[in-house]
Amino acid sequence: MQLEVSRRGFMRLGGAALATSTMSALGFGAGEALAASVRPFKLSRATETRSTCPYCSVSCGTLVYSLGDASKNARAEIMHIEGDPDHPVNRGTLCPRGAAILDFVRSAQRLKHPMHRAPGAKEFKRVSWDFALDRVAKLMKEDRDKNFVAKNNDGVTVNRWPTAAAFTTSTQSNEAGLVTYKVLRGTGIVGIENQARI
Amino acid sequence: MASLAPTFGRGAMTNHWNDIKNADVILVMGGNPAEAHPCGFKWVTEAKAHNKAKLIVVDPRFTRSAAVSDLYAPLRPGTDIAFLLGVMRHILTNDKIHTEYVKAFTNATFIVREGFKFENGLFTGYDETKRDYARGEWEYEIGEDGFAKVDPTLANPRCVLNLLKAHVERYTPETVEKICGTPKDKFLKICEHVASTGNGERSMTSLYALGWTQHSHGAQNIRCMAMLQLLLGNMGVPGGGVNALRGHANVQGITDLGLLTTALPGYLALPSQAEATYADHMKTRRFKPLRPGQTSFWQNYEKFFVSFQKAMFGQAATKENDWAYDYLPKWDTPYDVLKIVDTMYEGKLNGCIAQGLNVLMASAHKGKALQGLAKLKWLVVIDPLETETARFWENHGEFNEIDSAKVQTEVIQLPACTVAEEEGTFTNSGRNIQWHWKAANGAGESRSDLEIMAGIHTRLRALYAKEGGAFPDPIVNLSWNYARPEAPSADEVLRELNGYVLEDVKDPQDPNKVLMRAGTLVPGFGALRADGTTTSGCWIYTGCYTEAGNMTMRRSTDDPTGLGVYQNWGFVWPANRRILYNRASADASGKPWSTRKKYIAWNGSRWTGPDVPDYGPTVKPEASVGPFIMNPEGVSRLFTRGLMRDGPFPEHYEPFESPVANSLHEKVASNPVARVFKEDWKEFGKADKFPYVATTYRLTEHFHYWTKTHLINAILQPELFAELPEALAKEKGIGPGDWVRISSARGAIKCKAVVTKRLPTLTIHGKPTHVVGIPIHYGFVGTARKGHATNTLTPFVGDANVNTPEYKAFLVNVEKTTAPAGAPSV
């Protein structure tokens, strides 16, 4: 092949609907073009989405391939994840962690529903989102109302809630991070931490 | 990070991944990028292949980074400071420093107060009962003009550089060998390579990670490298810098956003109870320049603070109520991870939210964390996966011994999405904020973290609006202008992070002229104001989403100079500057130090180059404005004044558990100001019972405690093991694959033995000392085999400045044993 077509570009072009003439025009031999139109890559039918590896801070660019055409009642399903060849840092590569993100998405230990464990109980019980979030808000409010410290012993306004703390995550997006900050600091919690410390 | 800000002004990786290829020497110490950051390590390989760079690795283990190095030297865990002060001594005594750079761009010439001393392992001002220093004397002499006194000739013995020379004099190659166990010849060879970069022609980059932070003197480990790089003139230049290779995908971003006990977003401070009023808080943050004409950028603190309060509390933050200053909690003491776990353990914490942080596995001293969790009234776990923390109350035999029925903690698990199932931005180690798009909905009923937090807030707010309660104001007035309050979009929040104009900003000269229209996104932090007319969730992120669009979505692969700058890929804070302090790549007159390392230079009317100048773009070199614009000195700090709790210069202190006495000052063995909780003093082990040095680390195939739930990773590295040096294994009659019991003063684990040449038996103080290595990653939940939590062993003490636990250096004993109950027979 004379023409430099990146693999990404090639896959986009390699869709079943692609006319043979276009392929020739791009410099592909007739044979290759025929092969492409007869049996295109599986990925060419997938939707390609640019994402980031959730593990280390190299933050490798990934391409996530999902099936389902994004139409109203179709549920997209992630079927393949690989390195983004255009990304200046990782140039298409992924390490043994990043290469297995699909197994994260499909993990047998994926938590799929809100769950509740009553005090002393032997197991979790599945609950609805409404139940779970209402319960969280209620527990927070009860404890906050009871233990909130408006002024310290010196009479200084301190407005803190000392009996609650939060370990937050450094794998959430910056947007979730700001919202998490606002929500938690707004309640007066001082003990807000994340993995940066440890 | 707690050492970079006191040195340079900002706490972040100074250069970036692609820039590593521009280095001539790469010093990997306190990290293992070949295994922990494999795809970033390719730029080390690139530098070796195309820049003829030399890779030096100093590590207790012969890691895969070491395997491809040009020069490797071992050292005992926890002795990096002795090693690096030895290197500093070498370049200072052999006159290998970049003198012109050091004089112009560091505080080498500043004169320190007479009262400041270092004697018998302690700096001036130590109070043993408080385990703290009074730091008043750790300051410059201030002249009558109100500025710090300097002596450009360096003749004054009280000049920072002269004090530093005297301080490091004790760290001879022989002393380094005795403390660290590093053979003298290898040490000197490394010194020579490092010294080869002190000239402006060549540059060295430093790559480090948790191997430096996880010590009771972690911040000072990094400080050493920051100082070394300044002495060599390697800051602000291509292929230079002190590069923190951070752990999690967005740990940089979440740190930037201040999700830390005493922080506000953008490295602003959460006020303490000592700052009762807004005026008190501002008083200590005026940051008057310490030298004439310096930028001292933090003088703008108030603009960023007020803009943040507007993002937080919207219209409820007014000039009259001091921008809702009282809405922020005022801290009594910092509640870092160890402190939170200790508070739980003391039974003083009722509720805890664990959002994607598996604290039972990740905290030091797992036994203490387990007892603490069991005392909570409620625990909310937000995670895409099942975690040990959510199931801490389950009995898993010797892996997690607990009487479930007795645990009265109510636990709620909320399922979160994975990154591929949501959109938003992550900030990489190189400060690059990059958008990711959503590929599919979350598994089952899982929701994004954004939506989960919004769900909690909207309900809590409704309850307070309806019922009232303790100080509802900051909750019911929390700024919440999202189209769908129960599910804000990442796009909306990124605009909020960037900031926008709240009221028309008029030209002070001509009130008919509107400078910025209400509703427009601010173009950069220069536009933020202290009068409440602008809002910004995180001032350092301004510029990431402007009227020109979402800059974090930019994906241009153009790199015209070939230096790996990629100016239009994503958006790098601050102001899209890819290399921090880059004005220091040119000399005082604005001329590049060398053509090889040319980056930002003065062209007669402005500063130009492939990057955005980290400097006023038209400030003339003659104005002598220093390149470290955040510091009131204008220059960087070899001497950090009172900005670090444990000293303005680093000093070698032994880990809290050490096989030997501190040969430099026996009475002050370990960091004298590191915080130790009362109960924990008795939980430190001694060498008589625990004779081996242990360190913990990570495997390429695993990421913390998540990937043990992923099938491929569980197959690749199925179970916990420990690495033992051959000599130790022989002494103990342990063969490869045998079961071993490893114990510390805090608990014991069982795992398989890997007998290896990778770990050394070092000669420390003349005696052979074995080093044992134990990976983390395993637990009682997952697809991989059940394993003991490695943190059962680790000590409950942290760094004196930031309280990062000392996971990397402690004492253990090792014995041969039999398989734990329930272990598969393989």
Ligand code: SF4
């Ligand atoms: S693929 Fe590997 S190197 Fe890249 S970000 Fe993920 S964990 Fe890091």
